[in-house]
Amino acid sequence: MSLCLDIRKKFPGFSLNVSFDVGDESLAVLGASGSGKSLTLSCIAGIVKPDEGRIIIDGVTVFDSVKGINIPPQRRRTGLMFQDYALFPNMTVEENIRVSRRHCGNETDELIRRFGLESVRNLLPSQISGGQKQRTALARTLLSCPKILMLDEPFSALDSHLRFQTERELSEVFREFHGTVILVSHSMEESYRLCGKTAVLHGGHVEISGATDDVFRSPKTKQAAILTGCKNISRSLGTHDGKIHASDWDIELQCPDYHVDAKYIGIRSHKIIHGGGVNSFMFRVIQAVENPFSFTVMLLAKENASPVFWEADKTLWREIESDTVKISFPPENLLMLKE
Amino acid sequence: MDFYPLYNSLRVALVSCVVVFFTGIIAAWHVSKLPAMIRGVVDVILTLPLVLPPTVTGYFLLRLLGPRRLIGAWVMSHFGVRLSMSWHSAIFASVVVSFPLMYRTSRGAFESVSKNIIHSAKILGLSDSFTFWRIVVPCCKKGITAGAVLSFARALGEYGATSMIAGYIPGKTAIISTTVYHLWRTGNDELAMKWVLVNVAISFAVLIALNVIERGKS
Numbered sequence: 271m272s273l274c275l276d277i278r279k280k281f282p283g284f285s286l287n288v289s290f291d292v293g294d295e296s297l298a299v300l301g302a303s304g305s306g307k308s309l310t311l312s313c314i315a316g317i318v319k320p321d322e323g324r325i326i327i328d329g330v331t332v333f334d335s336v337k338g339i340n341i342p343p344q345r346r347r348t349g350l351m352f353q354d355y356a357l358f359p360n361m362t363v364e365e366n367i368r369v370s371r372r373h374c375g376n377e378t379d380e381l382i383r384r385f386g387l388e389s390v391r392n393l394l395p396s397q398i399s400g401g402q403k404q405r406t407a408l409a410r411t412l413l414s415c416p417k418i419l420m421l422d423e424p425f426s427a428l429d430s431h432l433r434f435q436t437e438r439e440l441s442e443v444f445r446e447f448h449g450t451v452i453l454v455s456h457s458m459e460e461s462y463r464l465c466g467k468t469a470v471l472h473g474g475h476v477e478i479s480g481a482t483d484d485v486f487r488s489p490k491t492k493q494a495a496i497l498t499g500c501k502n503i504s505r506s507l508g509t510h511d512g513k514i515h516a517s518d519w520d521i522e523l524q525c526p527d528y529h530v531d532a533k534y535i536g537i538r539s540h541k542i543i544h545g546g547g548v549n550s551f552m553f554r555v556i557q558a559v560e561n562p563f564s565f566t567v568m569l570l571a572k573e574n575a576s577p578v579f580w581e582a583d584k585t586l587w588r589e590i591e592s593d594t595v596k597i598s599f600p601p602e603n604l605l606m607l608k609e
Numbered sequence: 610m611d612f613y614p615l616y617n618s619l620r621v622a623l624v625s626c627v628v629v630f631f632t633g634i635i636a637a638w639h640v641s642k643l644p645a646m647i648r649g650v651v652d653v654i655l656t657l658p659l660v661l662p663p664t665v666t667g668y669f670l671l672r673l674l675g676p677r678r679l680i681g682a683w684v685m686s687h688f689g690v691r692l693s694m695s696w697h698s699a700i701f702a703s704v705v706v707s708f709p710l711m712y713r714t715s716r717g718a719f720e721s722v723s724k725n726i727i728h729s730a731k732i733l734g735l736s737d738s739f740t741f742w743r744i745v746v747p748c749c750k751k752g753i754t755a756g757a758v759l760s761f762a763r764a765l766g767e768y769g770a771t772s773m774i775a776g777y778i779p780g781k782t783a784i785i786s787t788t789v790y791h792l793w794r795t796g797n798d799e800l801a802m803k804w805v806l807v808n809v810a811i812s813f814a815v816l817i818a819l820n821v822i823e824r825g826k827s
Contacts, residue, residue: 317728343731350732356725360747370733414733 271417271449277313277323277333286310286320286474296444296451298461298482300497301471307454308353310471311420314452315350316343328417328449349416353423355407357395363402364391367409374415381409385439401432408443419443420452425460433460440464458499462486470494492607495536500605501579502542506535520575523549525604532606539566539581541603544590550598553578558587569595610800613780614788615807617696621771621784622764625703629760632704633711634753638741640712641719659709663769666705670774674701694776699784702770707760714759718752719745755822762815765808 276289286306290297301307312318314325316332319340325333327348332341357366367387368378382391385405390398395406404424411419424440425433437460444451444464455461461468462482469479472493478485489495495503504518508530513522516535523535553569556577565587567580580597640651658666674681674692681692692698722745730740746753768786775782777791785808792801 312728315728315732317731343728344734344736346732347734348732350729352725352729354723354725356723356729358726358730358744358748360744360750370735372734410733 271328272326273314273328273418273450273452274324274326275310275314277310277320277325279309279313279318279320284474286313288471288474288476289323290469290476290479292450292452292467294449295467296453296465297467297469298465299452299454299469299471300456300458300461300494301454302456302493302497305471306474307456307471308422311350311422311452311454314346314418314420315348316341316346347414347416348418348420349411349414350420351404351407351411351422351424353426355395355403355427357403357406357410359395362392362394363387363398363406366395366406367413370410370414372413372415376413376415378413381413385409400428401436404428404436405439408440412443412447416449418450418452419447420454422454423456424453425455425457437463456497458486458497462498470497472497489536489605490608492534492536492609495534495605495607499538500536501539503534503536503607504576506532518576519578520572521551523599523601523604525601525606527601527604527606529606531608533609534607536605536607537599537603538605539579540564541600542578542580543598543600544582544586544595545598546596547598548601550596552594552596554594555592558582558591560584567595569597610803611780614783614785614804617699617782618765618784618786621696621699621703622761624697625700625707625764626757626761628700628704629708629711629764630753630757633708633756633760634715634746637712637716637719638745641716655712656709658705659713663702663706663767663771664773667702667770667773670701670705670770674698674774693774694778694782696775696782698775699767699771699782702774703764703767706767706770707763710763711756711760714756715749715753718749718756721752722748751822755819758815758819758822762812762819765811765815 272291272293274291277286279286286309288306288310299307299310309318313320320333320335322335324331327346331339332346333339358369361369364378364382367381371378382388385408387402387405387409390402395403425436428436441464453461453465465482467480468482468485470477470485470493477491478489478494485494486498489498489500492503504516507515507517508528509515509522514525514528514535515522551571553571556568556570559566564584565582567582567587569578569580636655640648640655643651671693672678676682676685676691676693684690684692726744727740730744766786771784772787777783777787785804789801789804789808792804
């Protein structure tokens with residue numbers, strides 16, 4: 271199964287222009303709120319009609335503006351789990367799951383057992399917990415036998431202790447699901463662990479897409495770097511002596527891979543190294559915030575510069591704890607980023 | 610005391626309540642899906658009978674259903690049924706006048722149903738009519754029931770348009786409201802008072818029922 275997507279839609283002040291191809295794999299769509307993630311899912315499901323373009327699901331054209339094809343959502347065979355789960359409030363858990371049953375190997379009772387819903391099967395959605403609601407919604411979607419499984423922010427409404435459990439359950443569902451999975455999220459950690467492919471959506475278009483590992487290792491754009499968790503990003507300018515000037519931090523860095531297109535330079539906070547070497551500077555410590563397993567140290571190179579965030583090992587920082595610190599930005603850890 | 614007006618009033622109100630129940634919620638459902646511009650216009654037309662003087666509504670009805678008018682004449686010649694000045698004429702008046710109450714109450718209820726629920730149903734492959742009758746309507750049960758009770762109460766209290774299209778014929782088109790007017794005009798104050806009390810009692814009961822329904826909502 272596969273999905274070929276190439277759609278455009280204009281709104282006042284926003285335009286969506288998204289295209290990607292996904293096969294039998296799971297794709298994470300990362301994006302800030304308002305980047306068009308949920309809108310893209312709505313277009314695939316047939317809830318929103320794009321102005322132009324094509325959507326092909328498993329070889330079947332479900333939307334084509336040129337040929338005038340627009341198959342209604344009922345016949346697209348997609349599965350979309352909404353952020354608020356959208357369970358039918360007048361039906362019990364079991365009725366919710368059973369209502370859309372098609373035959374494709376999944377059986378109601380089996381799914382109810384598997385998702386641990388036996389004890390609540392006769393309760394209404396208003397009477398069950400958030401995690402149970404989500405599992406009900408997931409079971410309902412699976413039982414409708416979709417060719418594409420789409421999940422819109424599945425973690426956002428859950429308490430932190432439920433997130434990890436949900437993630438494990440989802441990874442099992444993803445592994446068993448025969449088809450394309452699209453996970454929309456603004457949470458990079460879960461996406462990283464769950465999906466083999468990642469697409470970064472910004473301002474209504476795909477900025478970068480590819481294998482998740484590659485996208486996280488080399489985000490290529492400023493937005494992709496932010497969304498993959500890079501805390502340190504500065505504007506950059508090439509200098510005459512082959513270095514680059516990171517203007518927000520007000521330091522000059524050696525960077526063999528520098529390219530003129532790179533308007534920004536970034537470094538992940540845990541890739542900064544304590545001590546001397548290439549690209550090492552004395553920084554003034556503004557603040558050190560203690561995390562459960564590390565310190566986030568806020569540093570300034572010069573007055574009026576923007577701070578650099580360094581994630582320091584707990585024992586290391588306890589040893590050095592001082593007003594100034596020497597750290598280095600290894601050239602191989604620098605990210606060259608386009609606008 | 611001849612109880613025909615009570616019987617006739619309840620009969621007219623019940624029939625019109627059933628008619629308005631279905632037409633009102635179906636209209637509300639379709640109107641709530643229209644594009645904003647058209648929705649505004651249709652909404653005004655469907656709500657108009659709520660604010661027009663009942664005599665104006667009655668006048669319109671007579672222009673359409675009178676024995677020599679467009680619809681009235683056609684029905685008369687094809688089915689031999691007279692649409693005005695019979696007991697069922699009052700139904701037309703009650704329906705038109707109480708329709709906006711059912712329509713507006715259920716539209717409000719429909720608009721409060723989350724869009725994602727309706728979208729979800731579609732994506733799961735459920736038909737529009739299943740989604741409407743088995744999901745949307747049950748979700749709006751209280752709003753819809755409240756609308757139906759209000760329309761029943763309004764139909765029961767209808768006088769103006771009814772007196773024009775059905776008139777007052779004792780034992781035929783007489784309903785409580787027209788009977789009270791007739792009795793007062795002919796100086797039968799005592800009997801008029803009795804009918805007034807009957808009407809107040811029924812309306813009281815209906816409004817208490819409405820309150821009970823609405824309290825159950827929260």
